[in-house]
Amino acid sequence: MTDSLVRERAVPTTPPTSAARRRGRPILDVFGLTVDYLTERGPVRSVNEIDLTLHEREIVGVAGESGSGKSTLITALTRLQRPPAVTVGGSISYHPAAGDPVELTTLPDAALRRLRWNEIAIVLQSAMDCLNPVMRLGDQFADALAEHHRGISRKAVKQRIGELLEMVGVPANRARSYPHELSGGMRQRSLIALALACEPRIVVMDEPTTAVDVVMQRQILAQLLSLQDQLGFAVVFVTHDLSLLVQLADRIAIMYAGRIVEEASAAQIYTDPLHPYARGLRDAFPSLHAPLTELSGIAGSPPDLRNPPSGCPFHPRCPQRLEHCASQPPELLTIGDRRVSCHLHDGTDQSASQPSRSTVR
Numbered sequence: 001m002t003d004s005l006v007r008e009r010a011v012p013t014t015p016p017t018s019a020a021r022r023r024g025r026p027i028l029d030v031f032g033l034t035v036d037y038l039t040e041r042g043p044v045r046s047v048n049e050i051d052l053t054l055h056e057r058e059i060v061g062v063a064g065e066s067g068s069g070k071s072t073l074i075t076a077l078t079r080l081q082r083p084p085a086v087t088v089g090g091s092i093s094y095h096p097a098a099g100d101p102v103e104l105t106t107l108p109d110a111a112l113r114r115l116r117w118n119e120i121a122i123v124l125q126s127a128m129d130c131l132n133p134v135m136r137l138g139d140q141f142a143d144a145l146a147e148h149h150r151g152i153s154r155k156a157v158k159q160r161i162g163e164l165l166e167m168v169g170v171p172a173n174r175a176r177s178y179p180h181e182l183s184g185g186m187r188q189r190s191l192i193a194l195a196l197a198c199e200p201r202i203v204v205m206d207e208p209t210t211a212v213d214v215v216m217q218r219q220i221l222a223q224l225l226s227l228q229d230q231l232g233f234a235v236v237f238v239t240h241d242l243s244l245l246v247q248l249a250d251r252i253a254i255m256y257a258g259r260i261v262e263e264a265s266a267a268q269i270y271t272d273p274l275h276p277y278a279r280g281l282r283d284a285f286p287s288l289h290a291p292l293t294e295l296s297g298i299a300g301s302p303p304d305l306r307n308p309p310s311g312c313p314f315h316p317r318c319p320q321r322l323e324h325c326a327s328q329p330p331e332l333l334t335i336g337d338r339r340v341s342c343h344l345h346d347g348t349d350q351s352a353s354q355p356s357r358s359t360v361r
């Protein structure tokens with residue numbers, strides 16, 4: 001990363017408001033979620049036994065390098081996955097505002113369609129891929145609103161579209177524009193407004209700001225935080241950019257090779273990550289508030305999931321690996337209010353008193 005990019009990325013912005021945010025009851029419970037890509041050469045396990053709970057009004061971030069399984073996880077969560085991806089195990093339990101929990105993995109398509117947008121909305125990476133290029137923006141909002149508020153008057157639709165666009169800083173008269181007539185930032189903001197059109201309780205976001213520049217990215221995210229404070233929806237936010245999540249999320253799950261290797265509060269991940277991979281990711285991004293220091297990357301590259309390493313999947317790259325890391329997979333253990341999957345923290349580190357750990361060469 002060049003120095004200028006470091007400086008650009010390090011634009012200071014408002015620190016997280018998570019302390020002020022009240023966490024409600026669980027709204028989404030994921031247990032043992034496992035997803036395979038069924039390829040000609042056999043199944044590729046890309047999401048492996050994921051457990052994750054999202055609470056009302058909470059922002060949970062999911063971070064990891066490219067190929068760690070983030071997109072596979074959220075397309076499985078939202079049932080948007082396409083073959084050859086198949087959910088082969090686990091459950092996703094959605095808790096509606098009233099009534100019994102709903103199991104999403106087996107929910108019939110018609111019921112799923114009712115839930116989508118109304119209760120669970122999705123914002124994907126590229127607005128251009130999500131917005132219809134040949135429809136005016138306002139018509140796309142009108143379709144979503146009409147679908148979910150049957151019998152709503154045209155006047156009410158028009159007013160609501162204006163409100164939604166202005167809520168994300170897009171002038172209401174832009175409803176008459178086609179997506180290509182808007183700037184990248186406006187398109188992405190409009191997509192967020194569209195996701196919020198039906199007042200969902202959960203918004204799932206996959207790198208929603210990768211297509212815009214850094215300054216615009218910070219503006220959009222600040223706006224997202226303020227809308228979240230106002231409207232109270234919960235968010236699952238996926239990105240490779242941990243520095244961004246540290247500002248945005250209440251809790252962060254770090255994924256590696258399809259598994260969560262650490263889950264902790266954003267402050268813990270920022271100041272004291274326990275897993276060597278979480279530490280490597282943290283140190284690979286510039287600090288937003290501290291003076292600029294040299295960035296260190298993570299040596300090596302992510303594993304090929306067609307042929308994953310034995311033991312701990314991170315062991316070939318781990319600067320603190322122990323003898324048994326190559327043979328014994330660590331469990332994801334709860335330590336205080338965080339979870340970590342690493343032999344350095346499960347009591348099996350025989351060398352803890354004598355620092356003779358092997359290092360990556």
Ligand SMILES: Nc1ncnc2c1ncn2[C@@H]1O[C@H](COP(=O)(O)OP(=O)(O)OP(=O)(O)O)[C@@H](O)[C@H]1O
Nearest residue numbers: 037039044046065066067068069070071072073305
């Ligand atoms: N169509 C496919 N066929 C087979 N394997 C796939 C396919 N798509 C993804 N995978 C496997 O799933 C793994 C996880 O991919 P996924 O796109 O979920 O990762 P990601 O963390 O979201 O990466 P990125 O940040 O690049 O989007 C990949 O490493 C790859 O091994």
